[in-house]
Amino acid sequence: MSEDTPIKRERRKQARPGELLEAALSLFVEKGFAGTRVEEVAARAGVSKGTLFLYYASKEDLFKAVVHETLAGRFVEWNEEFDRFVGSTADMLRYCLNSWWERVGATQASGITKLMFSEARNFPDLAAYYQEQVILPGTLLIRRILQRGVDRGEFAIPDLDYAVFSVIAPMIHLQMNQHSFGACVPAAFAIDPGRYIAAQAEILLKGLLQRPGQPLSGGQA
Amino acid sequence: MSEDTPIKRERRKQARPGELLEAALSLFVEKGFAGTRVEEVAARAGVSKGTLFLYYASKEDLFKAVVHETLAGRFVEWNEEFDRFVGSTADMLRYCLNSWWERVGATQASGITKLMFSEARNFPDLAAYYQEQVILPGTLLIRRILQRGVDRGEFAIPDLDYAVFSVIAPMIHLQMNQHSFGACVPAAFAIDPGRYIAAQAEILLKGLLQRPGQPLSGGQA
Amino acid sequence: MSEDTPIKRERRKQARPGELLEAALSLFVEKGFAGTRVEEVAARAGVSKGTLFLYYASKEDLFKAVVHETLAGRFVEWNEEFDRFVGSTADMLRYCLNSWWERVGATQASGITKLMFSEARNFPDLAAYYQEQVILPGTLLIRRILQRGVDRGEFAIPDLDYAVFSVIAPMIHLQMNQHSFGACVPAAFAIDPGRYIAAQAEILLKGLLQRPGQPLSGGQA
C-alpha cells in the first residue's frame, strides 16, 4: 500500500479507457446498446460505475468511443499493403478475404459491424461516421482490387460499382452470423468460417474471371 | 346506429391484432425492441395501452408474435412454387432472387431479418424458432434449387452446403442495409435494389454454371 | 331459446346478487380485498364483469354488500333462542360454542370475521357497522349467558365485562386460523375444530364455575 501503488495506479489509470472500451464492446455486441447496463461494463472492466463516468460522459459517449476506437485509420495501412501486392488479382482477392477474416472477422472488431447495423438508426451521426470511415474506404479498397483485375484483363465485370457487394456481402454475413444466431443456436447449425470463405471465394472468382474455365492460379485453399 | 353498428365492433376486434402487429413491426424496425415503447405501438395502432395488453400479454410476446406473423407458413407455398417451375435453373435462381425481394425485401417483413440479427442473443428461444422456421427452410429451398442445377448438369458446385450462402448473403445484406445505413445516410450512397440484384445474379450464376462462357438463358435483366 | 328463456332469465336475474355475493365472499376471504379482482368474482358467479357493475356500483360497494348480507339480523333469533334455553348455564355455554361453530365457524360466514379483522382499518365505516351489528350484539349475548350463570350461583366471575373475551377469543382464533394458516400449512399442523372447542370449553368452564371440583353437568363432549 506504500511504494508500488503510485506506479500501479498510474499504469492502471493509463489502461482504464482501453479496459472500459473492451468491456463495453463485448457487452454491446452481446446484448445491444439498450440491453447493456453501464454497471455491467464497469464491473467487467474492474472499476466502479462512477469511474466509468469519469472517462465517458454518458453511455452514448461510451458507445461512440467504442466504435471510434476500433476503427481508427485501419485502411491507410491496408491500402498500402495492396499497393505493394505482387501476383494475380485472384490471389489478391483471396488474400483480401482471408486477411479480412483474420484481422477483423475473427477478432472483437467484428462485433462493431454487428453493432453498427443494429444501432445505425438510433445513432445517425455515428452511422454517417461509420459510412465515411469504414464502409466507403472498404468499398473503395475492394473496388480497386476489382479494377486491377479488369485492367489486367483477368476479370470481366459488367457492373463494377455493384460487383463490390459480391465480395462484401458474404463477409458481412459471416460476421453478423457469428454475433447473432451463431452464438445461440445448436452447434449443428454452426458455420465453419474457413470452409465458408473458401466456398465463397471459389464461386466469386469463377463469377468474376475473364476465362473461368482456366485453372485458378493459387488454388482454392 | 342500426345495421352496421353490431358489425363495427366485431370487425374492429378482428382487425386489432393485425393493426397492432403492423404498428409494432414498423416501430421495432425503426427503433429496435428496447427503443420502442408499448404505448407508442398502441398509439400507432389507434388504441390505448391497455388494449394492447388485451391482445398480447407482454412486450416480448408482442415481439414474438410479430416475428411469427411475418413468416408463418410462407415456405410451404414457396416450395410448391418451385416444384412447379419449368425452365432453366439459372432462370429459376433469378426468379428466386427477384421474388425474394418483391415478397420480403421490399416489404416491412425485411425489417424482421434485421431485427432478428440484432436481437437474437437477447431472445435465444426466439432465435432458435427463427432458425428453425425461417433460416432452415430458406436454406433448404435454396439448396434444392442448386441441387436441381447440379442434377440437370447446369451447375458445377464443389461445396453445395456452403454454396447456399452465395445466394443468401447478398440478399440478407441488401435487407440489412435497407434497415440500417440505407435509412440514414445521404442518397448518394443509396443502393438501388434492382441493379444490386441484377449484378449479384450475374456474378453468382457465372460462378455456378457448368460452362460459364455460354450465353445465359433469360439475360441479366 | 324461445319459451323458457324469459322464466330462466328471470330466475337467474333474481339469483344474480346472491351468486355474486357468494363468489365475492369466498374470493375476498381467500385473497383479501385488494388481492381479489372483480373479473374473478364475476367469472366465479358465471356472469361478465359488466354485469357485476350493474348490481354493485363499485368493488367497495360489493365488499360492503358482502358483509351486510352475511350479518343481517342473526342476533335477534339467537337471543330468543337463549331466552328459551332450559338447563345449566354450563350446558348453555357449551351449546353456544357448538352452535357458533356450526352456524358460523364451519360456514362461509366465518370468512367475514377474517375479512373484517383484515380490512377494518381500510373500511372504518364498515368496521363501525360491524362493531355495532356483530361485535356488540355478540358480546352482549355472551355477557347475558355469563350473567345468567352468576345470577344462578353457577359461575363466579370477578370481571364480567372482560370475561366475555375468554369465550370470544378462542372462537375467533379458530375461525381466523381456518382462513389463514389453516389453509396453507401442512396437515400436520391442522387444528381439529371439534377437539379444539371441547378443550377450550372444558378449561373455560372450569375457570368460570363456582365450584370447579364438582362434576360438570352434561359432560365435556
Next chain:
Amino acid sequence: MSEDTPIKRERRKQARPGELLEAALSLFVEKGFAGTRVEEVAARAGVSKGTLFLYYASKEDLFKAVVHETLAGRFVEWNEEFDRFVGSTADMLRYCLNSWWERVGATQASGITKLMFSEARNFPDLAAYYQEQVILPGTLLIRRILQRGVDRGEFAIPDLDYAVFSVIAPMIHLQMNQHSFGACVPAAFAIDPGRYIAAQAEILLKGLLQRPGQPLSGGQA
C-alpha cells in the same frame, strides 16, 4: 465537514435497512400489504424510491424482511428465560402473558401477527416460514410451561396439545383487535390491555389448576 463526514455516510448506510423496515412495518400494519405503496415506505424512511430497491429487491422481499426481522431468534432467549424461572407455574404463566404483551403486543411487532393472518394465503411460503419460526416455537414454549405445571402437580390438563390455545387465543385476539377494530372504533369500545390480560389470566389459571379453590399464589394482578 472534517471528522464526522466520512462516518455519516457509513452510519446512514448501516441504519437504512432498519429505517426502511420500521417504515414498512408501520405502513403495512396501517394499510395492509397491497394498500402500501413502496414510494410511501421510502418517503417515511426519508429516502427515495430507488434507494429502497437498493436494499430490498422487491416489495414482497421487503415484506418478508419485515416479518423476518421482527421475530429473528427471539424464542431462543425466551426459552432460556423460562428455564431459569423459579416459582409456581401459575406465576410463570402470568409472567409469560405479561411479557408477551410488553415485548410484542404493545410494540409494533404485534402488527406482524395481524399482517400474517391477513396475508397468509397470499404468501404461502412466508406463512410456512412464520408457522415454523413463530407459531411452532411459540406453541412449544407455552406447552413446556403447561407441562411443567402438570409435572409439578400444579395443573390438571386433560388435553395438553389443545390447551395451549387457551393461552394463545386470548393474546392473539388482543393483538388482532389493536390493529383492526381497536384502531377505528370509538374509545367506548376500546379494550384495556392490562385489565384484559388480568381477566384472562384469572379464568385461565382457575381452569388449569389442580385445586382451583386454593388461593392463587402471586395474586391476580
Next chain:
DNA sequence: AATGAATGAGTATTCATTCAT
C-alpha cells in the same frame, strides 16, 4: 339486462447519472 372491448389512472421496478465522501 347483459356483454366484453376499451380505457387510463395507478404502481412496481429499472437504470443512467450525480455527488458526497
Next chain:
DNA sequence: AATGAATGAATACTCATTCAT
C-alpha cells in the same frame, strides 16, 4: 482520481370502471 450510495425520470403492466352494442 475513485467510489458507490442515492436519485428520480422513464416504462411495462394491472385492473377497476365505462359504454357501445
